[in-house]
Amino acid sequence: MHIVADRDIPGVDTCFGEWGRLTRLPGREIDARAVRDADVLLTRSITRVDDALVADSRLRFVGTCTIGTDHVDQTALTSRGIGFASAPGCNAEAVVDQVLSSLLTIAEREGTELDERRVGVVGVGNVGGRLFQRLSALGIDCLCCDPPRAQAEGDDGYVDLDTLIALCDVICLHTPLIPEGRYATYHLFDDARIEALAPETWLLNAGRGECLDGDALLRRLSRRGDITAILDVWEREPDIDQALWQRVAIATPHVAGYSLDGKLRATHMIYTALADQWGMPKCHAFEELTPPPSLSRLVLDGGLTPWEALRLCVRAVHDVRRDHDRLALACRKRGMGAGFDGCRAGKVRRREFSTLTVELGADAADYASWLAAAGFSIHTSTIITDRKTP
CATH class of the missing domain: 3.30.1370.170 (Erythronate-4-phosphate dehydrogenase, dimerisation domain)
Structure with missing residues (x-):
């Protein structure tokens, strides 16, 4: 078996090395030529997996060590009989850790505390749900917006997005990227919604960059400068808008989920999925992969x-x-x-x-x-x- 893997996925050698030949490459160098004779492809979000990538390959399985899957054309994989797995929830704890670190930092800069604010969580999945639970346990008033869940579970406990914008002075965006349809999230925060933010609002995006209109946010920050932006995800990564970057209070390079624990959890989830799909024995427990922390x-x-x-x-x-x-x-x-x-x-x-x-x-x-x-x-x-x- 030939396995091609993004070189920045940790734990690959331990989990997959004994199953065959392993080739590790930078994510942006994984192209059709690189996977032509591969049986398994292990990626992160920076590799676009589409028909052009897999058409001339002998791939039988693709695993992305990420929560999101919008970089993978699953229809193309299914049409060619290529198995697929992702790692939902693998780094949710790490993202929530970063959100808390960010909010505590902004609160300190502005001479306030989080319990003096109302937080709106947009998207109550693996990340947003955990964030809501932690903030609520800290005594912070929170509102949630998640139309698909509200539809499935009933509206009790959820508010619509415009109500959330009107009632909250901290807004945390944790939605997947859905390009179109009833629950589309592309530019969910468009010019009108960004203009509707009250002065002194903190706007944080740790979901997907395209869910927020960066040009509209830049216009608000440049013209009025009365809201605080915290961005971990951006449109057009990695060539992000320099003018926007310079006006963001906390700007990080799509690393909210970058904990060693989360990355190893993702690797192990894909390892387990491949073993299950192909009927192979699982010889490595997650605990084997995680080293003791430097500060315990x-x-x-x-x-x-x-x-x-x-x-x-x-x-x-x-x-x-x-x-x-x-x-x-x-x-x-x-x-x-x-x-x-x-x-x-x-x-x-x-x-x-x-x-x-x-x-x-x-x-x-x-x-x-x-x-x-x-x-x-x-x-x-x-x-x-x-x-x-x-």
């Missing part, structure tokens, strides 16, 4: 507010400002496209909040429920609280 325990005593304690623990694991600064440095040195891609390549070391156990002294016991709600494992002298994934 943090001791915390009193003297901080709960929000200060939360920021400290969040930044100990993942400080979103590092990704923001790294993108700025890379783009200045290498240009937008190469700088953006460069930040997404290479070894990922970031871990998820759940890998850190916070040991609380007697004067810090009141922090336990807050930190557990945010995703950390908590240890005190009398209780141990390990967060469970929703």
